[in-house]
Amino acid sequence: MSDDHVYLSLAEGHDDGDARWAFGTGFEDPLHGVDTTVPDGVDVGELTGRCLALADDALVGAQRLAQWCTRAPELEEEVALANIGLDLLGQARLLYARVGQADGTGRGEDAYAYFRDPGDFRNVRLAELPNGDFAFSTVRLLVLSCWRLAVFGRLATAAEDPVLAAVAAKGVNELAYHRQFAADWTLRLGDGTEESHRRMVAALREVAPYLGELLGAEPGFGIDAESVRDEVTEVLGQVLDAAGLTLPDSGTLAGSGRDGDHTVHLAPLLAELQSVARAHPEATW
Amino acid sequence: MVTANASLTSLTAQRARRVAEGVPDPELPMLTLADLGVLRGVEVTDDGTVVASLTPTYSGCPAMAEMRADVASRLRAAGFERVEIRTELDPPWTTDWITPTGRRKLGEHGIAPPGPARRRPAGPVPLELSVSRRAVACPRCGSADTEETSRFASTSCKALWRCRACLEPFEYVKEI
Numbered sequence: 461m462s463d464d465h466v467y468l469s470l471a472e473g474h475d476d477g478d479a480r481w482a483f484g485t486g487f488e489d490p491l492h493g494v495d496t497t498v499p500d501g502v503d504v505g506e507l508t509g510r511c512l513a514l515a516d517d518a519l520v521g522a523q524r525l526a527q528w529c530t531r532a533p534e535l536e537e538e539v540a541l542a543n544i545g546l547d548l549l550g551q552a553r554l555l556y557a558r559v560g561q562a563d564g565t566g567r568g569e570d571a572y573a574y575f576r577d578p579g580d581f582r583n584v585r586l587a588e589l590p591n592g593d594f595a596f597s598t599v600r601l602l603v604l605s606c607w608r609l610a611v612f613g614r615l616a617t618a619a620e621d622p623v624l625a626a627v628a629a630k631g632v633n634e635l636a637y638h639r640q641f642a643a644d645w646t647l648r649l650g651d652g653t654e655e656s657h658r659r660m661v662a663a664l665r666e667v668a669p670y671l672g673e674l675l676g677a678e679p680g681f682g683i684d685a686e687s688v689r690d691e692v693t694e695v696l697g698q699v700l701d702a703a704g705l706t707l708p709d710s711g712t713l714a715g716s717g718r719d720g721d722h723t724v725h726l727a728p729l730l731a732e733l734q735s736v737a738r739a740h741p742e743a744t745w
Numbered sequence: 746m747v748t749a750n751a752s753l754t755s756l757t758a759q760r761a762r763r764v765a766e767g768v769p770d771p772e773l774p775m776l777t778l779a780d781l782g783v784l785r786g787v788e789v790t791d792d793g794t795v796v797a798s799l800t801p802t803y804s805g806c807p808a809m810a811e812m813r814a815d816v817a818s819r820l821r822a823a824g825f826e827r828v829e830i831r832t833e834l835d836p837p838w839t840t841d842w843i844t845p846t847g848r849r850k851l852g853e854h855g856i857a858p859p860g861p862a863r864r865r866p867a868g869p870v871p872l873e874l875s876v877s878r879r880a881v882a883c884p885r886c887g888s889a890d891t892e893e894t895s896r897f898a899s900t901s902c903k904a905l906w907r908c909r910a911c912l913e914p915f916e917y918v919k920e921i
Contacts, residue, residue, distance in 0.1 A: 492813065493798075493831030536895035536905060543897040550805025554834075609870060626835035630804055633837060633921045636870045641896060643872055691869050702874050 515555035516583035574737035650703025672712030782842025
């Protein structure tokens with residue numbers, strides 16, 4: 461091992477796909493060695509469309525959570541938000557990898573995360589809105605994790621694709637922790653000081669118009685949208701009741717991120733996320 | 746002859762399994778991948794390829810690529826030329842797969858081992874609104890007078906706790 465250049469020497473002798481010398485330098489297919497055959501009878505368009513939407517929700521959500529680093533009210537909360545983001549990023553990577561296998565293009569996860577434009581993204585708009593204050597981020601996380609947990613719980617058994625079903629089953633355990641985190645903070649802030657309560661009320665007012673986009677769309681694979689809506693509404697109701705809060709009646713915003721309609725906030729988020737990959741396409745280091 | 750080959754393959758598999766089982770976890774190096782329960786199997790195929798199956802702890806576990814590389818390079822170093830690493834997502838990893846040895850080693854290194862994971866009934870995952878936290882004994886002084894400071898810590902699989910008796914903070918592998 462040469463001492464001339466510490467990084468070069470670390471990389472020496474690890475040419476055979478060996479990513480051991482540092483994290484983040486040799487990301488390989490997260491579905492490495494998984495049987496990737498799409499079973500007969502699975503509608504490829506539906507599979508890739510659903511996976512892409514779920515992956516985009518997770519990637520964009522993870523990016524927003526990561527933006528709390530160095531800005532969260534307490535170090536413990538910063539670590540928690542980063543951990544939740546990391547789980548979502550992992551789910552996004554698995555889902556993007558699945559899309560690339562199933563759509564026949566063989567594209568890797570990076571093609572979807574870094575080389576698509578805002579109009580190609582299928583995440584709900586709620587995921588892309590700026591972080592706002594901690595109350596807004598808490599309410600958003602509560603809503604998104606309630607919905608995702610309800611959908612993943614059903615996909616784990618309903619998805620005819622075994623890879624998506626496995627990704628969902630794994631995600632359920634993680635999402636249960638995310639939802640619990642958001643619920644705990646909703647209680648603490650809603651039932652906290654006058655100021656924290658006021659901020660939670662304001663956050664709910666901002667989030668409510670985006671609920672329709674999340675709950676209105678069909679989850680696919682024969683999953684009953686009504687049952688997802690009921691579960692989300694019930695859990696949200698339980699948490700908000702206990703926190704002394706109510707979901708305001710509000711109209712639903714027109715359009716949907718699921719069709720590629722986004723707010724002005726998605727493009728700058730993606731520009732930041734994609735800048736290095738686009739400046740140095742296919743670079744490895 | 747068939748029997749001889751079969752027992753040879755099984756001896757090879759046993760040796761390969763021992764090698765793979767000894768690979769340390771990159772984040773918790775006092776534990777092997779077998780202690781952690783992420784090594785799901787080691788088989789030898791008819792053409793002599795060693796196939797080791799790994800499962801990620803969490804979806805976003807950044808150590809997964811490193812684990813794959815470690816297992817492959819250890820097996821190659823032990824003389825196995827054809828090595829294949831497979832990822833197994835189903836069933837998802839649970840802390841219940843951490844072996845008794847793994848739990849003992851965690852405790853010895855100041856990390857509280859997980860209790861049994863909650864088995865959920867089918868259907869929606871219930872929410873906990875009341876404080877029904879687990880009792881976790883301090884890995885340093887053994888006191889049960891401890892409290893959770895954060896359910897998330899330095900790695901996805903751990904939570905942050907504090908002992909009210911000896912006042913030391915400690916990490917705890919949370920059940921999943």
